[in-house]
Amino acid sequence: MSSNADLASRVDTSDEWIRTRTGIHQRHLADPGQMSSDLAHQAALQALSAAGIAAADLDLIIVATSTPDFIFPSTACVLQAKLGAARCPAFDVQAVCAGFVYALDIADKFIRSGAYKRALVVGTEVFSRILDWSDRGTCVLFGDGAGAVILAAADRPGVRASVLHADGSHAGILSTPGQLCGGKVTGDPFLRMDGQAVFKLAVRVLDEVARETLALCEMQPADVDWLIPHQANVRILDATAKKLGISPAKTIMTVDRHANTSAASIPLALDVAVRDGRIKAGDKVLLAGVGGGLTWGAVFVEI
Ligand SMILES: CC(C)(COP(=O)(O)OP(=O)(O)OC[C@H]1O[C@@H](n2cnc3c(N)ncnc32)[C@H](O)[C@@H]1OP(=O)(O)O)[C@@H](O)C(=O)NCCC(=O)NCCS
Numbered sequence: 001m002s003s004n005a006d007l008a009s010r011v012d013t014s015d016e017w018i019r020t021r022t023g024i025h026q027r028h029l030a031d032p033g034q035m036s037s038d039l040a041h042q043a044a045l046q047a048l049s050a051a052g053i054a055a056a057d058l059d060l061i062i063v064a065t066s067t068p069d070f071i072f073p074s075t076a077c078v079l080q081a082k083l084g085a086a087r088c089p090a091f092d093v094q095a096v097c098a099g100f101v102y103a104l105d106i107a108d109k110f111i112r113s114g115a116y117k118r119a120l121v122v123g124t125e126v127f128s129r130i131l132d133w134s135d136r137g138t139c140v141l142f143g144d145g146a147g148a149v150i151l152a153a154a155d156r157p158g159v160r161a162s163v164l165h166a167d168g169s170h171a172g173i174l175s176t177p178g179q180l181c182g183g184k185v186t187g188d189p190f191l192r193m194d195g196q197a198v199f200k201l202a203v204r205v206l207d208e209v210a211r212e213t214l215a216l217c218e219m220q221p222a223d224v225d226w227l228i229p230h231q232a233n234v235r236i237l238d239a240t241a242k243k244l245g246i247s248p249a250k251t252i253m254t255v256d257r258h259a260n261t262s263a264a265s266i267p268l269a270l271d272v273a274v275r276d277g278r279i280k281a282g283d284k285v286l287l288a289g290v291g292g293g294l295t296w297g298a299v300f301v302e303i
Helices: 004-008 015-022 036-051 075-083 096-112 168-173 195-216 234-244 262-275
Strands: 060-064 090-093 118-126 144-152 159-166 179-181 184-186 226-229 284-291 295-302
Touching: 004 015, 015 234, 036 075, 036 118, 036 144, 036 262, 060 075, 060 096, 075 090, 075 118, 090 096, 096 118, 096 144, 096 159, 096 262, 096 284, 096 295, 118 262, 144 262, 159 195, 168 195, 195 234, 195 284, 195 295, 226 234, 226 262, 262 284
Parallel strands: 060 090, 060 118, 226 284
Antiparallel strands: 118 144, 159 295, 179 184, 284 295
């Protein structure tokens, strides 16, 4: 764990600035030897245990990450081997902070098609590896982590509706623009961001995609028991909940303890709220993510 005070000892920032601008109090940073697949492995084991199934029962593994272990093989394949879930298909999805809702939607569609019965969907990131620790405008915002869910075929509703979007014309406002050339990363290998542009777009598209998703199943924001937006920044979460007319008391907020963990933020928040008893079976939960690309999407699910 790394507190804001810890960061202030290495970067020109303060606990007060970080808390008031972002709501972040602390973040977890992976040890140098830990990779995305290691964090994913821990999250996957907990999800399997909560679902009461064995890794060998999985038909599909999808990992959302923008900080994979390797260029290839995919982190999903590395995870599959760590779990001992041989032979089931495994692949990564790269949609940055919207990665988890992308992966969940893909898994849901595979299950609906009848192709697979049990899918493991993981969001995992070690963003600390792509942060410029001399850039106070970005390095204080992110953390490392992983979260996972199991999706299973059932006659209960589960995922009620989902919508994904992307607009590559905004690629420049949030990116890690380094390129691979001759076996090396050339150019800028660190995360760069136009914070204010991202802020404005994020609030707009989260509100739009939440409404679009709810409309698909003839629901209103008032029908949502719990809103779990991507945990980027408390001000983005508050503004999104306010635009939707959803009370802060129904909005799950874990950015204070995890910071922005990109594809891991939504499943981590879901995990916290399920384990502390707020989210219960039968609750209607709206997950909404936005990230670099720009990518965004929402999944409305009955737990
Ligand atoms: C990043 C963000 C918190 C910055 O807040 P802001 O109000 O836009 O702040 P600015 O970037 O305009 O900077 C304001 C001042 O704070 C300073 N500052 C920036 N980071 C700082 C830090 N960590 N500590 C102290 N001061 C800092 C700036 O240098 C600037 O100083 P100046 O006025 O002397 O030039 C805000 O833009 C944001 O939340 N954006 C969305 C980011 C995000 O969530 N991205 C991921 C989405 S998936």
